[in-house]
Amino acid sequence: MSDLLVEDLAVARGGVPVLEGVSFRVAPGRGLVLRGPNGIGKTTLLRAIAGLQPPLSGRVEGAGERAGYASHADGIKPALTVAETLGFWADLYRAELPEAVYDWFDLADLRDRPAGTLSAGQGRRLGLARLAVIGREVLLLDEPTVSLDAASVRRFAAFIRDRHLAQGGIAVLATHIDLGLELPEIDLTPHRAAPEARGGSDEAFL
Numbered sequence: 001m002s003d004l005l006v007e008d009l010a011v012a013r014g015g016v017p018v019l020e021g022v023s024f025r026v027a028p029g030r031g032l033v034l035r036g037p038n039g040i041g042k043t044t045l046l047r048a049i050a051g052l053q054p055p056l057s058g059r060v061e062g063a064g065e066r067a068g069y070a071s072h073a074d075g076i077k078p079a080l081t082v083a084e085t086l087g088f089w090a091d092l093y094r095a096e097l098p099e100a101v102y103d104w105f106d107l108a109d110l111r112d113r114p115a116g117t118l119s120a121g122q123g124r125r126l127g128l129a130r131l132a133v134i135g136r137e138v139l140l141l142d143e144p145t146v147s148l149d150a151a152s153v154r155r156f157a158a159f160i161r162d163r164h165l166a167q168g169g170i171a172v173l174a175t176h177i178d179l180g181l182e183l184p185e186i187d188l189t190p191h192r193a194a195p196e197a198r199g200g201s202d203e204a205f206l
């Protein structure tokens, strides 16, 4: 298993550069937290690392087919039950569905519930359970704990630490809360793209 390498990456959103000069390396079994204020570009950076949008410049190694990306949206089909949803993902990724997933994400009592009837936090737990099914080595997680209660946050943190990282996986998370994982952090604030690159001009307000 190899490192995830991000080298001198510059990314844009809506055609406007938002971050530049972002570099880091994450070894198997390690995680990294992306920090920075709302709008700095955490989502944009994760999407570029995941290969969902091209970077302006720089390079990413060790993601591609190894990477699984989870955004704010859970991408769940309302008519499928929890069990059908997990089975669908397992089929899609030609992966096994570990029975323990129901415990890891506290979904056992919800197995037969149509996903459309789940609460926001329950739906989020189902969305996160996908990460345990798809078997990707590099998890790129955008605000994974939104809508989760404290117990669910602890369960999710335990999954990342005891399952994913313990098995040599890599995790890069954008999060505003402390997951208690004591992961190294990178502050993106100094990497904000220069105002001229962002296209901003005070003249707009004159």
Ligand SMILES: Nc1ncnc2c1ncn2[C@@H]1O[C@H](COP(=O)(O)OP(=O)(O)OP(=O)(O)O)[C@@H](O)[C@H]1O
Pocket: 013, 014, 015, 016, 018, 036, 037, 038, 039, 040, 041, 042, 043, 044, 045
């Ligand atoms: N479709 C879009 N078109 C133009 N600009 C956009 C678009 N979507 C987002 N932006 C802008 O791009 C910048 C980066 O957004 P991004 O979502 O990556 O930030 P973030 O750090 O993830 O924010 P948050 O912490 O609020 O989730 C923001 O200033 C945002 O307003």
